[in-house]
Amino acid sequence: MKFDGFETLAIHAGQEPDAGTGAVVVPIYQTSTYAQDGVGGLREGYEYSRTGNPTRTALEECLAALEDGARGLAFASGMAAEDTLLRTVLSPGDHILIPGDAYGGTFRLVSKVVERWGVTWDAVDQSDIEAVRAAVRPQTKVIWTETPTNPLLNITDIETVARIAHDAGAIHVVDNTFASPYLQRPLTLGADVVVHSTTKYLGGHSDVVGGALVVSDAELGERLAFHQNTMGAIPGPFDSWLTLRGVKTLGVRMDRHSANAERVVAALEGHPAVRRVYYPGLDAHPGHKIAERQMRSFGGMVSFALRDGEKAALKVCERTRVFTLGESLGGVESLIEHPGRMTHASTAGSPLEVPADLVRISVGIESADDLVADLSQALEG
Numbered sequence: 001m002k003f004d005g006f007e008t009l010a011i012h013a014g015q016e017p018d019a020g021t022g023a024v025v026v027p028i029y030q031t032s033t034y035a036q037d038g039v040g041g042l043r044e045g046y047e048y049s050r051t052g053n054p055t056r057t058a059l060e061e062c063l064a065a066l067e068d069g070a071r072g073l074a075f076a077s078g079m080a081a082e083d084t085l086l087r088t089v090l091s092p093g094d095h096i097l098i099p100g101d102a103y104g105g106t107f108r109l110v111s112k113v114v115e116r117w118g119v120t121w122d123a124v125d126q127s128d129i130e131a132v133r134a135a136v137r138p139q140t141k142v143i144w145t146e147t148p149t150n151p152l153l154n155i156t157d158i159e160t161v162a163r164i165a166h167d168a169g170a171i172h173v174v175d176n177t178f179a180s181p182y183l184q185r186p187l188t189l190g191a192d193v194v195v196h197s198t199t200k201y202l203g204g205h206s207d208v209v210g211g212a213l214v215v216s217d218a219e220l221g222e223r224l225a226f227h228q229n230t231m232g233a234i235p236g237p238f239d240s241w242l243t244l245r246g247v248k249t250l251g252v253r254m255d256r257h258s259a260n261a262e263r264v265v266a267a268l269e270g271h272p273a274v275r276r277v278y279y280p281g282l283d284a285h286p287g288h289k290i291a292e293r294q295m296r297s298f299g300g301m302v303s304f305a306l307r308d309g310e311k312a313a314l315k316v317c318e319r320t321r322v323f324t325l326g327e328s329l330g331g332v333e334s335l336i337e338h339p340g341r342m343t344h345a346s347t348a349g350s351p352l353e354v355p356a357d358l359v360r361i362s363v364g365i366e367s368a369d370d371l372v373a374d375l376s377q378a379l380e381g
Contacts, residue, residue, distance in 0.1 A: 006066065006182055007251040014061030015244070026058040028241045051229045055237040059244045060212075063202075066181040066247070067194050069214035071221030073228050074240060078177065078197025079105050080233035081211030083113070085193060086142070088227045089171060089220075092118030095139040097132065100125040100352065103150040103175065104344035107352050110144075123352055126156040127287055129164075136168045143168075145191075146175040147184075148291070151303050151339040151360040153278040155287025158294055162190030171220075177201070177330070182254040183296045187216045198243045200330030201300075204253055208242040210235045253332065256365040257300030263368040264361070264375065268304050273312065273379045275357065278303040300363040301329060303339075310356035313338055317359060319378035322370050329362035334371055336361045 003009055017024050031053075034046040046052050056074050064072035075081040086109070090096065098110055100123045110121050124135040126145055136143070143165040147156040158174060165172035173193045174186035180201040186194050196202055198210035215221045228234065235243070258281075265279045280291035281298030291298060306312040316336075317325050323336040327343050337343060339354045347353045363371065 009065045010062070010250055011248050013065035014058040026055055026241065026244060028237050029054045030237050049237070050232050050234055053234075053237050053240070055244070056235060056240040059235075059240045059247075062244060062247055063181075063196070063198075063212050064214055066250075067176075067187055067214040068185055069187050069194065069216055070218045071225070072212060072214045073221070073224055074198070074235050074243070075211040075213070075228070076233045076235050076239075077209050078195065078199060078211035079109060081195055081197075081213050082106060082109055084224065084227050084231055084233060085173065085195065085213055086110075086114055086119075087231070088224050090114065090119050090141055093139060094119050094141040095137050096121045096142040096144060097126075097135050097140060098123050098144045099146050099149050099154070099156070101149045101152045101154060101354065102144070102146060102352060104339075104346045104352075106144070106146075106175070107350070108346040111350070112346075125154070126161060127154045129157065129160055132161055133164055136164065136170070140168050140170050142173055143170055144173045144175070145186075146178070147294075148178045148280055148287075148299065148301065150178060150301075151278075151344060151354055151358060153178075153280055153285075153301060153303055155280050155285070155291045157290050158184075158186050158189040158191055162192075165192075166190075178301050179295060179299055180250060180254055180330075182251050183258075183299055184294060187214065189294060192216055192220070199328060201254065201257075202247055202250060202330075203243045204246040204250065204331060205242075206328065206331035206333065208239050208246070210239055210243050253365060254299070255297070257363055258297040260365065260368045260371060261298065261300045261302055261363040264363050264371055265302055267372045267375065268302070271376070271379055273307055275305040275307045278305075301360070302363060303358055303360045305355055305357045306359065308357075310340070313357050313359050314341070315381065316375075316378045319381045320374050321377075322366060322374040323361060323378075329360075331362070332365050334362060334364035334366060 060072040162172040171192040174191040194214045196212040
């Protein structure tokens with residue numbers, strides 16, 4: 001029986017009851033190797049857990065279903081997924097476009113690692129479609145999109161950028177970490193590859209690090225699987241199990257994250273200490289109409305700038321009590337950080353440097369009243 005409902009897929013895709021015991025939760029296959037029925041006689045195709053593990057397989061099948069992809073692949077971290085993808089699809093002499101406010105880890109990987117083996121890159125504001133077109137070169141093989149971006153919450157029209165990439169003979173990659181597949185499905189809009197840090201909303205509980213790729217083309221999936229096995233940056237079975245457990249509640253969590261974020265944004269917008277709020281759910285956001293079209297709702301990530309500059313931003317980060325000062329995002333608990341000093345420190349002095357007065361918050365699923373009160377006292381302190 002084929003299921004279409006997102007929440008049903010999250011709970012059941014790749015997760016049939018165990019054939020031997022009837023266990024309704026996928027077991028943790030905590031093993032490195034598998035007995036063979038004669039040389040080369042593999043049981044269910046498993047030989048060594050770097051190459052494949054049943055717990056990881058369940059996660060990969062579930063993620064593929066959630067993103068409506070042909071194949072999913074799980075990794076030890078989001079950066080491991082990114083690195084494997086780029087080394088699979090790029091060669092020396094190729095060119096990649098990244099967002100003008102890309103995640104600091106992506107910028108570091110491209111500018112400090114990938115560039116060293118002969119790949120050139122440019123950063124472009126991908127909310128400006130004409131700027132994207134103008135930045136494409138004959139050597140461009142990848143257009144890398146984040147939408148919403150980290151940390152300025154800019155929005156990119158996925159369908160249009162995918163067409164630009166395909167017209168140029170390039171692939172379109174979308175980092176869907178901020179939205180999650182519950183809010184946005186880039187492959188259905190024409191993208192070729194979706195990237196996730198499963199550490200964030202997919203895992204959802206700040207207790208596991210992981211990453212994933214989901215592709216629309218099975219042949220590209222085979223190439224990526226070869227590199228996944230060869231390079232070996234895979235999650236262990238317990239990490240895969242934790243992520244799969246988190247995915248089961250993704251839909252209900254994202255609804256609460258989004259609803260709480262709207263309450264927080266309303267409070268921040270009216271506060272005299274706040275210079276600007278960055279959130280695609282705002283009518284005044286330049287990408288609001290596009291986000292409304294390609295997203296189910298607007299998510300739990302919010303950034304805001306302080307009128308009194310960097311010192312004020314740092315003080316707000318230090319004063320919160322419900323919002324925990326820390327890196328990462330997407331967990332059930334609310335987090336606050338200063339991107340310029342923390343997650344995006346690697347962009348300092350570059351064209352991607354983030355504003356010094358910027359604060360980024362990951363709005364959790366606590367009581368919205370408590371979150372608003374906490375930010376209010378921190379701003380007024």
